[in-house]
Amino acid sequence: VCKLCSFYNMQLTLEFGGGLELLCNSVKIHNVNVELQNGAEKLTMKDLLSWIRTNLIKERPEMFMKGDTVRPGVLALVNDCDWELSGQLDTTLEEKDVVVFISTLHGG
Amino acid sequence: VCKLCSFYNMQLTLEFGGGLELLCNSVKIHNVNVELQNGAEKLTMKDLLSWIRTNLIKERPEMFMKGDTVRPGVLALVNDCDWELSGQLDTTLEEKDVVVFISTLHGG
Amino acid sequence: DSGYGHDLSPQMIHRYSRHLLLPSFGVQGQSKLLKSSILVVGAGGLGSPVLLYLAACGAGRLGIVDHDVVELNNMHRQIIHTEGFIGQPKVKSAAAACHSINSTIQVVEYQEPLRTSNALEIMSKYDIVVDATDNAPSRYMISDCCVVIGKPLVSGAAVGLEGQLTVFNYNGGPCYRCLFPTPPPTTACQRCSDAGVLGVVPGVIGCLQALEAIKIASGVGEPLSERMLLFDAFSGRIRNVKIRGRSLQCVVCGENAPFSKQQFQEFDYENFTQSPLTPLPLKLNLL
Amino acid sequence: DSGYGHDLSPQMIHRYSRHLLLPSFGVQGQSKLLKSSILVVGAGGLGSPVLLYLAACGAGRLGIVDHDVVELNNMHRQIIHTEGFIGQPKVKSAAAACHSINSTIQVVEYQEPLRTSNALEIMSKYDIVVDATDNAPSRYMISDCCVVIGKPLVSGAAVGLEGQLTVFNYNGGPCYRCLFPTPPPTTACQRCSDAGVLGVVPGVIGCLQALEAIKIASGVGEPLSERMLLFDAFSGRIRNVKIRGRSLQCVVCGENAPFSKQQFQEFDYENFTQSPLTPLPLKLNLL
Ligand SMILES: [Zn+2]
Ligand SMILES: [Zn+2]
Numbered sequence: 001v002c003k004l005c006s007f008y009n010m011q012l013t014l015e016f017g018g019g020l021e022l023l024c025n026s027v028k029i030h031n032v033n034v035e036l037q038n039g040a041e042k043l044t045m046k047d048l049l050s051w052i053r054t055n056l057i058k059e060r061p062e063m064f065m066k067g068d069t070v071r072p073g074v075l076a077l078v079n080d081c082d083w084e085l086s087g088q089l090d091t092t093l094e095e096k097d098v099v100v101f102i103s104t105l106h107g108g
Numbered sequence: 109v110c111k112l113c114s115f116y117n118m119q120l121t122l123e124f125g126g127g128l129e130l131l132c133n134s135v136k137i138h139n140v141n142v143e144l145q146n147g148a149e150k151l152t153m154k155d156l157l158s159w160i161r162t163n164l165i166k167e168r169p170e171m172f173m174k175g176d177t178v179r180p181g182v183l184a185l186v187n188d189c190d191w192e193l194s195g196q197l198d199t200t201l202e203e204k205d206v207v208v209f210i211s212t213l214h215g216g
Numbered sequence: 217d218s219g220y221g222h223d224l225s226p227q228m229i230h231r232y233s234r235h236l237l238l239p240s241f242g243v244q245g246q247s248k249l250l251k252s253s254i255l256v257v258g259a260g261g262l263g264s265p266v267l268l269y270l271a272a273c274g275a276g277r278l279g280i281v282d283h284d285v286v287e288l289n290n291m292h293r294q295i296i297h298t299e300g301f302i303g304q305p306k307v308k309s310a311a312a313a314c315h316s317i318n319s320t321i322q323v324v325e326y327q328e329p330l331r332t333s334n335a336l337e338i339m340s341k342y343d344i345v346v347d348a349t350d351n352a353p354s355r356y357m358i359s360d361c362c363v364v365i366g367k368p369l370v371s372g373a374a375v376g377l378e379g380q381l382t383v384f385n386y387n388g389g390p391c392y393r394c395l396f397p398t399p400p401p402t403t404a405c406q407r408c409s410d411a412g413v414l415g416v417v418p419g420v421i422g423c424l425q426a427l428e429a430i431k432i433a434s435g436v437g438e439p440l441s442e443r444m445l446l447f448d449a450f451s452g453r454i455r456n457v458k459i460r461g462r463s464l465q466c467v468v469c470g471e472n473a474p475f476s477k478q479q480f481q482e483f484d485y486e487n488f489t490q491s492p493l494t495p496l497p498l499k500l501n502l503l
Numbered sequence: 504d505s506g507y508g509h510d511l512s513p514q515m516i517h518r519y520s521r522h523l524l525l526p527s528f529g530v531q532g533q534s535k536l537l538k539s540s541i542l543v544v545g546a547g548g549l550g551s552p553v554l555l556y557l558a559a560c561g562a563g564r565l566g567i568v569d570h571d572v573v574e575l576n577n578m579h580r581q582i583i584h585t586e587g588f589i590g591q592p593k594v595k596s597a598a599a600a601c602h603s604i605n606s607t608i609q610v611v612e613y614q615e616p617l618r619t620s621n622a623l624e625i626m627s628k629y630d631i632v633v634d635a636t637d638n639a640p641s642r643y644m645i646s647d648c649c650v651v652i653g654k655p656l657v658s659g660a661a662v663g664l665e666g667q668l669t670v671f672n673y674n675g676g677p678c679y680r681c682l683f684p685t686p687p688p689t690t691a692c693q694r695c696s697d698a699g700v701l702g703v704v705p706g707v708i709g710c711l712q713a714l715e716a717i718k719i720a721s722g723v724g725e726p727l728s729e730r731m732l733l734f735d736a737f738s739g740r741i742r743n744v745k746i747r748g749r750s751l752q753c754v755v756c757g758e759n760a761p762f763s764k765q766q767f768q769e770f771d772y773e774n775f776t777q778s779p780l781t782p783l784p785l786k787l788n789l790l
Binding site for chain 3: 514517518519520521522523524525527528552555556559560561575576578579580581582584585586587603604605606663664697698699700701702703704706707710711713714715717718723724725726727730732736737738739740741743
Binding site: 017019028071073074081103 | 260451
């Protein structure tokens with residue numbers, strides 16, 4: 001993290017589960033620094049999704065996203081809370097937030 | 109919480125488990141405001157234990173404490189971490205910390 | 217009433233004494249449990265511990281739905297079945313096991329696949345439904361049916377080294393469709409028989425499903441409604457997350473869309489999810 | 504070796520196929536499991552799911568220690584026993600159940616109480632020990648013995664609506680005495696038979712114990728060493744907490760105190776904890 005401009009960088013923990021980790025080299029937990037776009041003063045889930053698609057997803061992006069949001073069957077959680085409760089794509093992220101993406105399981 | 113002197117008050121979540129809740133009217137989770145002693149600038153686990161003994165434990169205090177510490181068989185956890193790792197009685201608490209006291213179980 | 221303020225026979229008091237001793241459960245919790253009826257759909261990896269623990273604890277009437285037969289490759293996780301039952305219907309095997317640990321409860325066998333044509337009739341006869349199936353169309357169908365007939369649903373799933381658990385349609389909480397209005401692509405729907413599963417993972421989730429059913433039936437504790445448990449066996453971590461409530465826009469339980477019995481019976485779940493309700497077992501050609 | 508780089512017979516490949524399909528487990532994890540030996544002390548509430556899942560998954564050799572007989576008031580939680588075995592030794596009943604779900608594993612029966620006089624000999628024959636007992640002196644004794652002979656210990660406990668789980672003496676991690684150097688007052692040591700227990704709670708903890716044993720035996724995953732899982736069934740919450748590492752001051756595993764076999768055999772656990780190793784069952788006089 002740049003100490004002079006830490007404002008423009010955000011430390012986040014991203015976790016992938018339910019099979020989504022297979023899209024990121026089978027790594028479940030990613031500690032990342034997300035750089036905010038020029039002039040941006042906040043990072044939303046919408047920004048994060050496009051950052052993930054560019055920087056983390058190595059294969060089959062259609063298994064993670066559909067349009068500009070997550071694909072059907074994927075739950076997004078910000079600090080252990082469904083993103084539907086915090087504004088979905090508009091959810092504003094804060095330093096050290098934990099964002100979990102989990103694909104729903106059907107097996108038994 | 110006094111808004112002018114919030115420094116001298118500390119909001120904590122205390123949880124009791126493994127049977128210890130029986131000593132506090134069977135209530136497991138207590139959201140409390142602990143007033144710091146005159147002139148004190150920090151709250152340690154030692155202070156908290158004496159506060160709990162005065163304010164929360166309704167019966168059989170010997171089932172919770174022995175001397176100035178918890179009785180044998182009780183684990184103390186500060187933010188999901190064993191207090192042995194943070195200095196035991198000397199652990200300094202911070203606003204909104206979660207402190208768990210749990211009695212070890214032997215049954216099966 | 218026995219004159220003691222409850223209906224428990226001396227035999228029952230003996231059998232369930234460790235429940236009766238619990239101040240928070242006691243005679244009242246046990247009595248409610250004994251009067252309850254619970255339907256378990258699926259007698260496989262999840263259903264095994266669900267059925268064993270529900271039978272043991274004294275759920276009054278236990279229904280079991282499964283159309284499958286016991287196979288050798290089930291045995292690593294489906295602990296309710298013994299080798300002697302290989303080739304026989306799972307329902308028969310599971311019912312025999314339930315009876316052998318508790319001969320005082322009633323067990324009803326449904327040796328047939330659950331479909332829109334029989335779901336309403338079967339599920340209506342029970343207070344609580346446990347989804348222990350292994351495919352997406354069944355999960356939508358069971359949840360929709362629970363909304364139509366107003367029953368709480370304990371939903372568990374396990375694949376690989378992961379498991380998930382929640383309670384749907386309970387006390388104003390969300391249904392499966394509130395969470396997943398659109399079915400996932402079929403490529404995202406792995407089943408245990410295709411993708412593999414560590415046998416004890418459905419064991420953990422199944423026990424937790426039995427617990428949720430017991431909590432609802434006895435009226436003791438806080439069921440996992442609007443919450444979900446995410447279990448990662450590899451790391452041993454369990455997350456307890458808060459999920460959305462009932463959605464006003466839900467096409468099944470929402471404001472403007474009370475799904476009718478007829479709509480339910482005419483809904484094509486296989487077409488909706490693009491997968492079969494009773495998938496054919498994969499023939500494994502390892503090596 | 505079959506020529507395929509492993510020792511699995513076609514029967515085994517069929518039985519364990521859903522484990523073999525798992526990329527993170529596979530043939531290597533299953534082969535290690537099949538070669539492992541696990542001792543389960545206690546065939547009660549915790550031991551029931553531990554034994555069933557370890558037998559099902561193919562733990563090569565399974566030892567069972569228990570001196571008790573099956574009673575009707577066990578049946579609400581001890582799902583390995585059937586009514587037909589009431590009055591018979593739990594070890595015999597549990598071994599029969601393990602065989603019936605997996606006739607290809609070896610099961611060894613120890614129908615005797617575990618004591619300092621036999622613990623070293625019995626426990627030395629196994630790679631991993633699972634503590635599924637119900638009293639404090641046994642827990643100290645089993646942990647101390649594991650330190651003396653250098654075996655990992657999977658420890659679980661359940662009372663009322665709560666459960667706890669951790670792994671001791673694994674890979675430089677703490678032992679039971681590191682955590683609890685001084686025994687608790689006897690008034691703090693409730694057993695299921697005295698205090699009651701919701702039957703499915705030891706079910707959940709026992710499944711998780713089986714999982715930890717499988718992880719250690721197969722070398723797959725991260726065992727719960729220096730971590731503890733705290734389970735509250737009422738609220739459905741599970742905490743994963745970080746606990747202390749090995750204590751240099753521990754009188755059993757610490758720097759200056761390697762407990763010798765002789766010291767172990769002469770240690771009086773009943774006096775140390777002020778409670779009996781094989782407690783008499785409480786006669787319940789409810790109503
Ligand atoms: Zn809905
Ligand atoms: Zn130690």
